[in-house]
Amino acid sequence: MLHYAIVFLVIALIAALFGFGGIAAGAVEIAKILFFVFVIMAVVAFVVSIVRKG
Numbered sequence: 001m002l003h004y005a006i007v008f009l010v011i012a013l014i015a016a017l018f019g020f021g022g023i024a025a026g027a028v029e030i031a032k033i034l035f036f037v038f039v040i041m042a043v044v045a046f047v048v049s050i051v052r053k054g
Helices: 002-017 021-053
Strands: none
Touching: 002 021
16 A cells, blocks of 8 residues: 555656646645555554454
8 A cells, every 4th residue: 555655656746747737636645545544554453463462
């Protein structure tokens, strides 16, 4: 998940460099969503790991 967020961020940076503002904005929004999904999944996995060990 984090890999895809980084890929979309790189796509956004390249699109912004070449002047494609709409594509860059869309890629940034997708990267943000994927990053937050990754963070939520990581926290859930961490909590589940603690609960199973304890």
